[in-house]
Amino acid sequence: MPSKKIKTPLEPGKVYHIYNRGNNHHRVFFKDSDYSLFLEKLSKYLADYCSIYAYVLIPNHYHLVLRVNDDLEVNELSNQFLKFSLSYTNKINFEESxxxxxxxxxxxxxxxxxxxxxxxxxxxxxxxxxxxxxxxxFKNYPNSSYKSLISDKPTRLARKNVLKLFGTKEEFINYHQVLHNEAIIKKYLFDEGE
Known part of the structure; x- marks a missing residue:
């Protein structure tokens, strides 16, 4: 029986935690430029369909937080996500033989x-x-949204929405200074065997 984490529809106006990892826990990013390629493809295929709040790219998996645009049909973003994933996979497969x-x-x-x-x-x-x-x-990790969210440089992230969620940029930074109890969100993370 497919997991709820696979079947949950992506509905307009809602926020989602989206994540995936490499088959058999293998790498999905092989060299530094792959992280940039992933973000370029993400922007190309998804920027018109959702607001990207945050991301982290780890060698064998990724996590995204995004809000689906209000004017989309249910699962329209899922279709775009498939195009994004296939485009990235095809490029990596070609480059990595x-x-x-x-x-x-x-x-x-x-x-x-x-x-x-x-x-x-x-x-x-x-x-x-x-x-x-x-x-x-983690503040020094180059493949997450943290630095972009606290920067004043242009970004495709929904920076204003994210910082507003925390109050101000300073409150966002302060929130990140404290180690938060992971057990509270543990039930939402990867299931064993997924």
């Missing part, structure tokens, strides 16, 4: 239904590289 699926066959999606959960989730994404012991201080 590989064949087949790069990601698990279905991306996971979880409806984010409260502002508290959304704040904790954004922190969780940004803290993910430290959790996986890839870097000591």
């Amino acid at each position: 590989r064949n087949g699926s790069l990601f698990l066959s279905h991306f996971r999606r979880i409806h984010v239904d409260t502002e508290d959960y959304l704040r904790r989730l954004i922190f969780y994404l940004h803290h993910n590289p430290t959790k996986h012991e890839m870097i000591k201080d």
